[in-house]
Amino acid sequence: MSVLVYVENQDGKFRNAAFEALSFGNAIATSLGTGMIACSIGKVSDEELKCAGKYGASVILSASPELINPQVCSGILSKAAVSEKATVVIVPASFFGKAVAPRVAVKLKAAYGDNVVELPQMSSGFIVKKGAYSGKAFEYVELLSEVKVISLVPNSFKMVEKPVEIVIKTVDATVSDPEKALKVIDTVRNTNKVSLPDAEIVVSAGRGLKGPENWGMIEELASVLGAATACSKPVSDAGWRPHSEHVGQTGIAISPNLYIAIGISGAIQHLAGVSNSKVIVVINKDPEAPFFKAADYGIVGDAFEVVPKLIEAAKKFKAAGN
Amino acid sequence: MKILVCISNVPDTTAKINFSPDNKNFISSGVTFILNPYDEIALSKALDIATASAGTVTVIHVGDASTEPTIRKALAIGAHDAVRVNADPRDALFVASQIAACVKSDSYDLILCGRESSDHNSSSVPVMLAELLGLPCVLFAKSLTLEGNTAKMDNEIAGGKEVVSCTLPLVVCASEGMAEWKIPNMRGIMSARTKPLRVVDAVEVPVLSLITGYDKPAARSTVKLIPADAAGELFDTLRAEKKII
Numbered sequence: 192m193s194v195l196v197y198v199e200n201q202d203g204k205f206r207n208a209a210f211e212a213l214s215f216g217n218a219i220a221t222s223l224g225t226g227m228i229a230c231s232i233g234k235v236s237d238e239e240l241k242c243a244g245k246y247g248a249s250v251i252l253s254a255s256p257e258l259i260n261p262q263v264c265s266g267i268l269s270k271a272a273v274s275e276k277a278t279v280v281i282v283p284a285s286f287f288g289k290a291v292a293p294r295v296a297v298k299l300k301a302a303y304g305d306n307v308v309e310l311p312q313m314s315s316g317f318i319v320k321k322g323a324y325s326g327k328a329f330e331y332v333e334l335l336s337e338v339k340v341i342s343l344v345p346n347s348f349k350m351v352e353k354p355v356e357i358v359i360k361t362v363d364a365t366v367s368d369p370e371k372a373l374k375v376i377d378t379v380r381n382t383n384k385v386s387l388p389d390a391e392i393v394v395s396a397g398r399g400l401k402g403p404e405n406w407g408m409i410e411e412l413a414s415v416l417g418a419a420t421a422c423s424k425p426v427s428d429a430g431w432r433p434h435s436e437h438v439g440q441t442g443i444a445i446s447p448n449l450y451i452a453i454g455i456s457g458a459i460q461h462l463a464g465v466s467n468s469k470v471i472v473v474i475n476k477d478p479e480a481p482f483f484k485a486a487d488y489g490i491v492g493d494a495f496e497v498v499p500k501l502i503e504a505a506k507k508f509k510a511a512g513n
Numbered sequence: 514m515k516i517l518v519c520i521s522n523v524p525d526t527t528a529k530i531n532f533s534p535d536n537k538n539f540i541s542s543g544v545t546f547i548l549n550p551y552d553e554i555a556l557s558k559a560l561d562i563a564t565a566s567a568g569t570v571t572v573i574h575v576g577d578a579s580t581e582p583t584i585r586k587a588l589a590i591g592a593h594d595a596v597r598v599n600a601d602p603r604d605a606l607f608v609a610s611q612i613a614a615c616v617k618s619d620s621y622d623l624i625l626c627g628r629e630s631s632d633h634n635s636s637s638v639p640v641m642l643a644e645l646l647g648l649p650c651v652l653f654a655k656s657l658t659l660e661g662n663t664a665k666m667d668n669e670i671a672g673g674k675e676v677v678s679c680t681l682p683l684v685v686c687a688s689e690g691m692a693e694w695k696i697p698n699m700r701g702i703m704s705a706r707t708k709p710l711r712v713v714d715a716v717e718v719p720v721l722s723l724i725t726g727y728d729k730p731a732a733r734s735t736v737k738l739i740p741a742d743a744a745g746e747l748f749d750t751l752r753a754e755k756k757i758i
């Protein structure tokens with residue numbers, strides 16, 4: 192028996208979501224009394240592969256197929272799960288992980304627990320807790336099959352270092368039918384930007400900002416705090432900001448440690464995607480704005496006066512070594 | 514071009530979500546159900562492609578008879594015909610298996626879905642469907658263009674996007690930006706009543722998972738107001754009281 196964890200890399204470097212998945216996997220392996228094995232797909236240096244050992248993986252399988260897409264990766268993972276007799280397979284619930292994990296479940300005839308937010312209850316049965324109704328609720332799902340596949344929401348489980356000796360094993364990966372396969376022609380990354388779903392701090396603004404020309408101060412505050420930027424739906428609909436920043440029921444659901452909402456009224460569809468944030472700060476000039484009812488801290492005031500003050504304060508706070 | 518759009522019937526975005534006192538069941542009474550917003554984007558795109566290629570758009574839904582208004586809405590928007598698999602959409606594998614069974618008996622060039630349904634938020638039906646059919650799937654497509662037999666898409670990834678290409682058939686899931694929502698006109702609404710809606714029985718699928726209960730996020734304590742003049746104290750307060758920064 193073992194627990195198998197897919198450690199996703201971005202340009203050869205493991206992302207926090209991968210270390211969170213390892214920490215989560217290690218906690219499950221410990222309660223099951225088994226070991227944990229990591230699996231990496233793509234070109235990653237030996238030095239980086241060994242980082243999985245810091246989080247409790249005693250073995251890391253490394254595959255470098257000629258082509259990387261969800262079909263190829265799910266093939267590699269399910270083969271690894273069979274050869275390592277894995278009973279639990281963990282995948283980060285990232286954009287890519289969500290396209291991989293359900294395939295692994297189908298291939299292994301395993302139950303799939305998606306978007307899991309905390310350790311499963313394993314005392315009787317195997318019950319996972321997952322987000323549902325776009326942040327308005329949680330669902331408990333019992334996974335009944337012997338093998339289980341889980342995707343773990345980024346930022347919901349803390350990284351825990353548990354250093355062990357790690358062995359790297361190369362596994363081969365052949366791509367069948369490459370002509371019919373999905374091919375990536377080009378990758379465009381928003382440079383120097385924190386990725387929204389993984390961000391620990393998110394600075395978000397709405398229609399209260401009046402126009403796209405006023406986003407400079409939002410970006411500045413985000414950059415001082417090392418935060419990602421987000422927006423409400425009307426803002427991306429109007430083309431003030433890209434759709435990839437739109438959070439809420441019909442946008443991205445996020446669960447950062449800190450969500451700062453500026454000039455956003457707090458409509459139910461917006462709240463749906465952000466209410467799992469650990470702490471919410473709302474800045475709005477209208478004391479009656481519904482968002483204040485869903486906030487931990489509120490500042491009633493004009494964004495154009497409050498945000499510059501916050502930028503100053505954030506700079507001082509950071510300069511003081513925080 | 515034969516296009517299939519998979520649609521889901523979900524609580525209205527403004528609906529308050531409630532559960533039975535023992536938290537075991539979702540209470541659907543008093544809740545209005547709608548066509549899942551992402552599926553509506555997928556349907557719009559399908560109709561644009563069908564119009565340009567003299568193609569047809571079929572919508573498929575797994576659910577009991579009470580979901581027919583949502584299917585008729587899709588027909589009113591412009592889908593040509595519909596299939597309803599008459600069963601409770603128990604879990605993603607069940608739903609994907611039903612759609613796969615229908616696709617195997619009636620093949621399509623392109624299958625469109627929404628990237629996520631707003632009830633279970635799992636994004637797994639389209640991926641499982643693609644896996645069952647042995648097809649590629651693009652899960653977060655912000656755009657879709659067709660050139661002959663090749664589809665090109667912008668797919669959302671961590672911190673950016675990738676441009677991907679693939680030959681048909683394949684499964685593509687609509688994200689914001691792929692198409693504008695279409696509002697049904699009077700003629701659409703009238704003709705929807707008589708468009709073909711085929712009801713089929715479900716195939717058997719093993720039960721691998723079971724929803725055992727629900728929970729709501731913990732309510733926040735009342736908001737603590739910081740005067741606008743003292744806004745600069747925010748970060749020290751967050752550090753002292755919440756240790757999150």
Ligand SMILES: Cc1cc2nc3c(=O)[nH]c(=O)nc-3n(C[C@H](O)[C@H](O)[C@H](O)COP(=O)(O)OP(=O)(O)OC[C@H]3O[C@@H](n4cnc5c(N)ncnc54)[C@H](O)[C@@H]3O)c2cc1C
Binds near residue numbers: 422438453458492
């Ligand atoms: C099917 C459906 C799905 C939806 N999905 C989403 C979704 O996913 N995400 C989403 O965000 N919305 C969604 N919406 C839209 C939602 O209902 C609201 O319309 C939207 O969230 C409002 O955006 P806003 O708060 O930016 O704008 P508004 O509601 O216009 O609020 C602007 C706020 O800014 C404040 N303000 C104005 N000037 C200032 C100033 N100078 N300083 C400080 N504050 C100021 C105002 O007091 C007001 O509270 C959806 C709607 C529908 C029907």
